[in-house]
Amino acid sequence: MNPLLLLILIPALTMAGIMLAGDVKQARVISAVGMSAQLLFSFVLLYWFYQLRQSGNTDEMVFVSTTVWYPSLNIQLKFGIDGISMSMIMLTSIVTFAGVFVSWQVEYLTKEFFISLILLATGVFGFFISLDLFTMFLFYEVAVIPMYLLIGIWGSGPKEYSAMKLTLMLMGGSALLLVGLLGIYFNSAANGGPLTFDLMQIAKNGLPREAQMFFFPFTFIGFGILGALFPFHTWSPDGHASAPTAVSMLHAGVLMKLGGYGCFRVAMYLMPEAAHAMAWFFIILTTVSVVYGAFGAIWQKDLKYINAYSSVSHCGLVLFALLMMNETATTGALLQMISHGLMTALFFALIGMIYGRTHTRMIDEMGGLMKVIPFVSVLYVFAGLASLGLPGLSGFVAEMTIFVGSFQNVDTFHRVATIVACSSIVITAVYILRVVGILLLGPVRNNHYLELKDAMWFEKLGGVTLLVSIMIIGIAPLWLSNLLREPLAAMLNQLTN
Amino acid sequence: MTWNTLFIMRHEVLLTLLIMYELLADLSDETNRTRMVNVTIAGFFLYMLAGFVPSENAALFGGMYVNDELRVLLKNILSVSTFIVLLQSSGWAKSPIHQGRAGAFYLTLLSTLMGMFFMISAGDFLMLYLGLELATLPLALLASFDKEFRRSAEAGAKLLMSSAVSSAVLLFGLSLMYGIYGTLQMEDIAQMNLNSDIHTIAIIFFISGLGFKLSLVPFHLWTADVYEGSPLPVTTYFSVVSKGAALFTLMLVLYRVFRYQPEEWRMPLYTLSVLTMVVGNLFALRQKNMKRFLAFSSITQAGFMLLGFMNFGRIGMTTIVYFMLIYGLSNLAVFGVLSIIVRATGKESMDDLNGFYSTNPRLGLVMLLSLFSLAGIPPVAGFFGKFFLFTAAASAGMYILVFIAVLNATISLYYYLLVVKAMFINKNETPIPSIQSTFYEKLAIGICLTGILAIGFVSQLYEYIQGLM
């Protein structure tokens, strides 16, 4: 059996286990065990992956297994990973692991909560290991839909509205995407042969130019909506604001990465000519996104809104870098995906912890938290520093790779765009420090807060896992960068030819 | 007339026997409702099993009646659906107010089913028309079956009036067809490739007649009123079996008979599809009554079904049948839960569902899954059904249509989620109390659920259907 299938099987078993669980406590423990196993297995997978590479295996994809599923439509269950998917899998398992621990105290419909959460994660895992557009799309939707319940049931504030808006916008995105995918499918055999959903095969066959020009926008925007592409990002602030902690974490941390990954793996990789022809337009959009999100974040008062806008900015940077279409920028984009995934998950985890204690997310209602809940606060500062790109934390590595890479494009347009995008690092600093200043520092504004308890063990575990990951990437980025870069040469070759 | 003929016609023959039983039971003033229901269900079950026995392809009665493997499959799909309807209606039929009514009910219901079989098996437009009438007239009576309620009476009258017009229009089309071809034998017509304005008119009139049964916009207006007014089992039957029969018939005729004139029916269906999806969705958005809501939802679904017709080949037919199967099971599951609720409480408003999950988690979950299936959300079967339909449309290069369809699927997701929201999210002081469902109801839901969960993953089914085309 393909070891990759374990990535789906473990969560599936966990879900089954939770379903059978007798009480809340058992459900919790089973989820924790399951997701720990998943995390462990991802490490094992990483090890195997390295071993394979070390042993001289230079296949584009490894652990490939192909099973014909619908023979008449040539739909396959084709799985396989390369360095990019490998790192995304790591990201997902880390965030899910942390997410389970952070939601330790969910009391209402606990079993259902964990099942939905893990179902979401399963979708993400499946998406990342799929090499067939059909299964990819299937897992994509599997990942999106539990959001509705998760936000709607366990969320806060105008949760129904937000959940609905998020779901509909993302599904609207998948509407575009579906058209794009079908277009790809029906043009996948321009030179004869059977139509196919097989990613690698399509890349090999190439799509006719007219088809590319028509379907690229569908596919790119379709994925881009999930990647918070301006102006289709508005689901993000509302959605995050209402979502329960772990869901925000998974969503911003992992699910939004599906967008970027898809934009690259599917839209750009399969339709290089169109990507080249239309990059300018999307570069403008993403550049706007980067700056706009950052400026938007400055004015917000709700912690989650701040982080959501910041995500818009950071995810904009991902797409921005992808569109630069060179090895360095693309590596940067992938690094940024991982880095943003980890730090935004950390952010949301911490916001959840703060909200759980103070019952507000309005920064001007709080103050001086550093004194009362130092552990959470310190983590928050770290997350903030990672977000504004402090060296030694992951954000810096990603952003610098992006900027250096983007600057390799010699024409004025790309350079001006790069410089504009660069300016976001200042704006980011402004809103991060503003929040830190108002929220954590200064005198304690509300005397009730003096009795708050600092993070519990499970919260600490969740937060520290994320922080350590951020630091590892920040301090020793080379292995990750190489892991991500390794498949890029071939892919970019496709893109530039 | 040999045994073999009877065997080939086993669906119709066995149904006739069942009908006879019902007639006798009705006439003999059978008072034991429970036994009657049980016998009917058991009999139907046996009949249904017999339907699955493979038989040879044949054209009987000088080509009036055709049966082949595909048609057997289609009939079996309808049989299974009807079986589920029977299971679901068992509680309804056993209730005291239906004293002395079950016989009439089953008799009418089964004769409509037989009418549908004749529609499917028709080798001649005469049979098709006959089948259509047999499937429609008693249905109008069924819609009025709850004699106590004014709404039910209204539903029956509305259905009859409008369906009579629709069948008149269909007949007018058929008469023109007769004038053009000189025959109504499908086999003969299929040999000829004629094109003319009058042919177009004939085809459109024909499509409209079936489109009426299929609830395509603008021929759909009866749907919501009739669904809402009819007794719930009848509504279920309408939305799945009756619709399925119309769809299958339309498919068989268009693909098999008018195979040389695809352009003449594709464009009308394109237009109807867009109209149906959009209008169905727009109406479904604000419905509060579950039956009415499901009526519009089923209208929208019919719009989706038309996407399959964009492809002239095997893919088109396959996806249509496949989707209908999945849609049927999903809808039946929704109605199954609804029927349990209605049986236990008589409530059928969406607001009554508030907080449903807290008291009836299992039923809530079933409802959730089946709504997701209707909305086309993976991993439940609806996703596969929709995806393949879109594939069929896209294969004809109709990407704009696909896009419109997917957007409409998104809108439809909105209102399906409204139900989910009611059940899972909305709070309610006095939610529907925990309901104990009967064995029949459980069985019905079990069949549907198995189908919804498994069909997508068992690709053999799809391949099997495709093999029949």
Add this chain to the structure above:
Amino acid sequence: MTGPKIIFYILAAAIVVFSVLSVADRRILRAAIYLLFVLVAMAGLYYMMNFQFLAAVQLIIYAGGIVVLIIFSILLTSQINSKLDPPKLGNLLLGVITAIGGIAISAVTIVKYGFTPANQPAIEPTMRTIGHQLMDTSEYGYALPFEVIGILLLAALVGTIFIARKT
């Protein structure tokens, strides 16, 4: 002007005029009677076209059965002399416009189309042939429809009795 022509024009005129009257007359019983005239005229038309049996069936079932049924129900449900409300202007406009449009579209297309006759020897629709074919199960036999009609009538009958029966 030959005999058949005159008869046809008379019948056609009767059909059209009485149909219109049946639609226009606000006294419902009269409308039913006009309908009866239309049906009878149609029977004449069938007779002209050599379908004597059909003409007879038309007279028996339509004139004798359906119209009587309709009149019964009129008597059951309304006062005989009461006039119906005049049609709503909106409905009237919509209906007439649609009808005119429909007539235009269909008639023009139908008239334009040159129907091609089969040019094969005609068979006489005698009672014998009709009877044989009605019971025949081979090609051009109508035994199956005949049976199915039976079921249809049965179902309709049982259902109708059930619905109409007082509880």
Add this chain to the structure above:
Amino acid sequence: MDFSFTILILALPLFSFALLGLTSKSLKADLAGYAGTTSLLVITVLSYLAAWRYFGGGDAEAGFGTTIAMNYLWLNFTDTLQIHIGILLDSLSIMMLVVITTVSLMVHIYSLGYMKGEKGFQRYYAFLSLFTFSMLGLVVATNIFQMYIFWELVGVSSYLLIGFYYERPSAVAASKKAFIVTRFADLGFLIGILMLSFSTGTFDFDALTSPTGPVISQPAGSLFMGLSVTTWAMLFIFMGGAGKSAMFPLHIWLPDAMEGPTPVSALIHAATMVVAGVYLVARLFPIYAMSAPEALDVISYIGSFTSLFAAVIACTQLDIKRVLAYSTLSQIGYMMVALGVSGYGGEAGLGYMASLFHLFTHAFFKALLFLGAGSVIHAVHSNMMTDMGGLRKYMPVTHVTFLIACLTIAGLPPLSGFFSKDEILVAAFEHNKIIFAVQWLVAGITAFYMFRLYFNIFWNRTPEYHHAPHESPVTMTLPLSFLAVASVFAGFVPFHELVTSDGKAFETSFHVLVALPSIAVALVGIGLAYIMYFKQNERPTKLAASISGIYTAAFHKFYIDEIYIFITKGIIFQFISRPVAWFDRHIVDGTMNLIGNTTVAASVVIRRLQSGKVQLYIWFFASGVLLLTLYMLLQ
């Protein structure tokens, strides 16, 4: 020669930071302090060892050359653009190592006394270690990107330390301001790096600054607004330096940064971090000198203006730390001027040498001044001059060391300040007479405001103290004394043999024409200060009133802060951020909601179709059929 031990110079403070940071709660306060101090002591020793080996092992005449002690690949962008983390040792970095470790050690020791009993003592030492690590990493950077990395880390350490008293809103605001302003400058630095590295294909200082390297030997051809790409790049890079070194107009964060603990001000905001800009320009000096002379001019003008501007403001401030802060600005301005007027190689590189020489001496005397001020503040519990006076009786050691520092900064021979400042004036004199004149004037003003400060603290009237001030503990006075000694003798270090633009020694000569006027103007300054502030009198008030316009403007720091607040709060917040947020909520999101609402509205509008009237249904049916037919027929 083996310099691999220098890795410890980076590793130890990092380790100490990690240790103190992770165990901050469980570790006893004293122990944390000692641990931090010990590690720094070791580093200091190692730095001196490195200096000794380096300068001892090289030949001053031939130039000392560059040693890469280690270089690990940290991240590669492209095949050529790679970030290494390494240790580059040359005269410049060795000099910086010595300065930083020395001052840092002094501050560590001093803080043992100064910060005793403060809440967060462990945290304080952790941050100090972090800062030391970052600063050392910055100066030993082998490539410009490593420098940028540590540059940012220095910034964040500074942020953390300024905001050390995080419960004080003013400290929070100051730390935020410092970080954001320098961050803004760093944006320029980053863009500069991008431009420079793209045209050269390398980050390595070795390759960049080698006179035969690609930048210098093949000047970038394309011009933009009359300046070459390299010049633009270097200007952008200087923007980073200007931010860190608080050059006008990016200086505004530095005075506010005095909200941090005083030893921190001494270490970061006087001796080490703020001169990073100078260090940066010096590091890239060959490029500036040979490929971007226009940039050098800009540097000299900005430096000169800043030094004058800051000196004037310093004359009016009442907060003693702020006086010192403006003094720091002014002195850094001197260093910048020196770099700006310098040429490359040999005698022409006098300014270069002078700048770094001043950096060296300034580190000691300014640290001394701050620590002295800290000692005073520790005793008086106030920062304001108006609360002080006559302290010489209570705090003799502080008094003497502070006086030495004042004399040094005033530039009186034979104290170290005299030598370094004199070299700068000579260099300016030879290059640009106007700048020379300004700097000469500034020398006088410097003497004036320093002695205004000195007299106001230690002489003048003696206010009523709540608690009689007393001399600081030995942990504080010991560093004071050490730094005083250093300030006195640092001028005798033969800088022109050690730290020069091309690494080769050259001869300097004594310019009487420059030295005498500068001594004279310093004496005048001191004299004026004596007249006005030695004893309490009405003269300062009168003078202030007579030039009230200038005085008020200077007292309010020429309203630069207000302008900044206007730009940030008024423009960025109100006119960009707020509209963006509004736009997002109402226009972008509004459009999305509008789509939804339109759908719902449409659903309400068309509900009349379903009128419940069966005749209309039939009509719809019929007209639908007919329209469809018509449509098909017309096709």
Add this chain to the structure above:
Amino acid sequence: MNLSSEIPLQYMLVLSTLVFFIGLVSIIIRRNLITMLMGIELMLNAVNINFVAFNHYLFPNRLEGHFFTMIIIAIAAAEAAVAIALIINIYRKVGTVSVDDIEELKY
């Protein structure tokens, strides 16, 4: 009697079309269920004319149209029966057979 020489087929067809749409008008404008039913009968009869005419004029070799017409007549009878049952049912529930009164189900 052979009509084809005397009266063209088209006359028959136009006649049937006229009757068909008159029937339709009847259904749309008459506000009484029974009259609507009468309209339906008109429409069905129009179709019958078509079938019979085609059979007679074009394809006299077989009796398809003839039988179709017979079947339609039979079904029309059944339909009328069913309709009247439903109408009576409505009458019992609503008290009239006016179409305007059976609009409880709407929107």
